[in-house]
Amino acid sequence: MQRIYSRALALLICAVMFGGLIGARPFSSATEHELLLTGASSISLLPARSVQSSILAGQAGARARAELPTEQADNRSLKEELMAELRSAAPAERFHTLALAAPIVAKPVPAMIPGNGPWMRGELVAQTQRLDLYVGKNTFSADQVADRAAKLERVLRAAEDYFGTTLTRRISLGFYSKPPKRGVRGMAYTSEGRVEIYYRPDEDIGRATTVAMHEIGHHLEAQRYGEAAQRRADTILHEGLATWIASIRWLDQCGATSWRERGRQLHDAGVPLRLLTAERSGADNAYELWASFVEYLVRQYGWKKFNALYASGRGRAPGSSDYERVLGKSIDELSDEWRAWLAQ
Numbered sequence: 001m002q003r004i005y006s007r008a009l010a011l012l013i014c015a016v017m018f019g020g021l022i023g024a025r026p027f028s029s030a031t032e033h034e035l036l037l038t039g040a041s042s043i044s045l046l047p048a049r050s051v052q053s054s055i056l057a058g059q060a061g062a063r064a065r066a067e068l069p070t071e072q073a074d075n076r077s078l079k080e081e082l083m084a085e086l087r088s089a090a091p092a093e094r095f096h097t098l099a100l101a102a103p104i105v106a107k108p109v110p111a112m113i114p115g116n117g118p119w120m121r122g123e124l125v126a127q128t129q130r131l132d133l134y135v136g137k138n139t140f141s142a143d144q145v146a147d148r149a150a151k152l153e154r155v156l157r158a159a160e161d162y163f164g165t166t167l168t169r170r171i172s173l174g175f176y177s178k179p180p181k182r183g184v185r186g187m188a189y190t191s192e193g194r195v196e197i198y199y200r201p202d203e204d205i206g207r208a209t210t211v212a213m214h215e216i217g218h219h220l221e222a223q224r225y226g227e228a229a230q231r232r233a234d235t236i237l238h239e240g241l242a243t244w245i246a247s248i249r250w251l252d253q254c255g256a257t258s259w260r261e262r263g264r265q266l267h268d269a270g271v272p273l274r275l276l277t278a279e280r281s282g283a284d285n286a287y288e289l290w291a292s293f294v295e296y297l298v299r300q301y302g303w304k305k306f307n308a309l310y311a312s313g314r315g316r317a318p319g320s321s322d323y324e325r326v327l328g329k330s331i332d333e334l335s336d337e338w339r340a341w342l343a344q
């Protein structure tokens with residue numbers, strides 16, 4: 001078990017629970033409470049992945065290569081496509097106002113990353129400029145995922161634009177029915193260049209796409225900060241940032257226009273505004289509170305300080321970053337500032 005646990009840690013796993021993405025959900029049952037409080041154990045129980053690979057797809061057997069016409073993938077069409085899918089009337093404005101790193105301006109389209117991503121279980125159904133897409137059994141169909149290929153590449157580009165870091169390594173993204181632990185919707189294996197998403201055939205592929213964006217966010221974190229820093233990153237910043245990177249989709253599904261608004265919504269719904277113990281209120285709520293804290297930190301202290309803070313993490317425990325040294329304030333003082341900002 002210890003060996004597996006160590007291996008799992010080395011894989012830098014991070015999971016999205018994604019119960020509903022709908023409103024505030026203080027935990028309502030003992031089962032859910034237990035699940036969320038023991039979230040770390042989902043890591044230790046992970047089986048070795050390779051032995052499950054009964055149907056490894058040979059790259060040559062790919063049923064489709066969805067190579068996207070690069071010239072059509074400018075930022076304008078990217079945004080328009082994202083907006084068209086989102087329900088709310090004002091996401092375009094939101095996309096601009098939320099981008100703290102830099103205004104969204106036309107940038108060169110990221111180049112095709114040649115070669116193949118890592119092999120995954122199931123069938124390779126499409127390859128985009130930077131993503132290999134796999135499908136297992138009893139999840140979305142191969143056609144559904146192949147049809148989604150261009151969208152997923154655009155989601156990657158939106159995440160890159162928002163965060164300001166570009167993927168340099170081709171990654172594989174696989175859809176499966178059975179998560180390693182109940183309630184888990186996605187996992188990022190950043191050291192291996194893989195993402196797994198867990199959805200059943202009748203579920204909403206739009207929500208699965210949002211989970212994919214969060215997991216892609218972890219890969220971008222690893223890209224910016226390095227594997228070693230991500231391995232010891234404070235969960236508050238690690239999960240908060242991946243959720244923040246997925247802002248455009250995640251906030252829309254919450255019916256909020258900003259992380260400040262989302263924080264207020266959670267508060268109004270009775271979710272305690274506590275960072276260190278946020279997971280007691282459910283994983284989704286925790287991730288959203290942490291994303292709003294990330295937004296506050298970036299706005300108040302800037303990216304340079306935030307990056308140093310992220311890199312100062314001393315383990316996955318919430319609060320492990322060296323807030324005192326980097327920002328001159330304790331996590332409790334910063335929590336007070338963040339709550340005051342939400343209340344403004």
Ligand SMILES: [Zn+2]
Nearest residue numbers: 014015016242
């Ligand atoms: Zn995550």
